[in-house]
Amino acid sequence: MKKLVVITGASSGIGKAIARRFSEAGYPLLLVARRIEKLAALDLPNCLCEQVDVTDRHAFEQAISKAEAQFGPVECLINNAGVMLLGQIDSQDSGEWSKMFDVNVLALLGSMQAVLEPMKTRQSGTIINVSSIAGKKTFPNHAAYCGTKFAVSAISENIREEVAEFGVRVTSICPGAVETELLSHTTSTEIKAGYEDWKQTMGGALIADDIARAALFIQEQPQYVCIRELVIAATRQQ
Numbered sequence: 001m002k003k004l005v006v007i008t009g010a011s012s013g014i015g016k017a018i019a020r021r022f023s024e025a026g027y028p029l030l031l032v033a034r035r036i037e038k039l040a041a042l043d044l045p046n047c048l049c050e051q052v053d054v055t056d057r058h059a060f061e062q063a064i065s066k067a068e069a070q071f072g073p074v075e076c077l078i079n080n081a082g083v084m085l086l087g088q089i090d091s092q093d094s095g096e097w098s099k100m101f102d103v104n105v106l107a108l109l110g111s112m113q114a115v116l117e118p119m120k121t122r123q124s125g126t127i128i129n130v131s132s133i134a135g136k137k138t139f140p141n142h143a144a145y146c147g148t149k150f151a152v153s154a155i156s157e158n159i160r161e162e163v164a165e166f167g168v169r170v171t172s173i174c175p176g177a178v179e180t181e182l183l184s185h186t187t188s189t190e191i192k193a194g195y196e197d198w199k200q201t202m203g204g205a206l207i208a209d210d211i212a213r214a215a216l217f218i219q220e221q222p223q224y225v226c227i228r229e230l231v232i233a234a235t236r237q238q
């Protein structure tokens with residue numbers, strides 16, 4: 001009997017593809033994002049959809065309680081919700097930096113805190129954090145975004161070490177470029193065009209399902225096997 005998996009940011013892109021893959025594999029799901037109508041449109045069985053802004057810790061915890069009442073304890077948390085607002089350091093609005101750190105880093109810490117204690121007590125559970133290759137190397141106009149993703153990778157590895165003795169797994173997935181809505185929130189048309197050109201020169205990006213298959217592979221290892229980090233990108237990406 002498969003146990004509850006929580007996926008943040010499941011209303012589009014990678015999170016949506018992960019929701020489909022995990023549902024097909026038989027997992028009951030809690031899906032959270034702000035665009036509830038997009039979550040509902042997925043129309044998956046054994047699936048609770050809740051409108052949650054992940055920066056609202058209280059709303060996230062309420063959604064967890066509701067899902068656990070229906071499906072039992074959280075077995076796996078996939079912290080996927082994220083924003084990428086590319087910009088030049090000398091002109092970018094500092095509000096964009098705050099937004100990225102709030103969603104990509106602080107909300108991720110909060111959601112881990114919300115589920116870790118019961119996992120440690122049960123000596124079972126998995127947290128998969130979606131970092132990025134931008135959490136391993138830098139790119140032009142990515143300073144704040146890279147800052148958040150380097151933080152996600154560091155936080156994931158640090159917490160993995162802390163909970164290993166309790167049999168709980170923590171993994172970071174580091175995707176290269178994936179075709180999703182992520183770039184659309186960047187305001188500079190010049191930066192967006194440059195990013196699209198870069199994807200063309202390497203012959204295109206991954207699709208979201210490529211990451212979803214990787215996430216399922218991580219979860220489906222026996223509990224004593226922890227894939228600490230999985231870096232995945234289009235073959236032609238440098």
Ligand code: NDP
Binds near residue numbers: 035176182
């Ligand atoms: P999308 O923009 O398609 O998806 C982002 C998801 O995050 C949406 O479901 C969105 O839902 C959710 N989200 C954003 N802010 C919030 C919030 N405050 N509260 C709740 N949910 C939120 O992009 P991707 O699928 O590409 O991004 C998923 C993850 O993958 C991100 O962490 C991203 O950094 C990472 N990544 C993506 C890469 C790429 O090239 N696409 C490469 C490497 C990593 P809603 O708007 O409905 O709230």
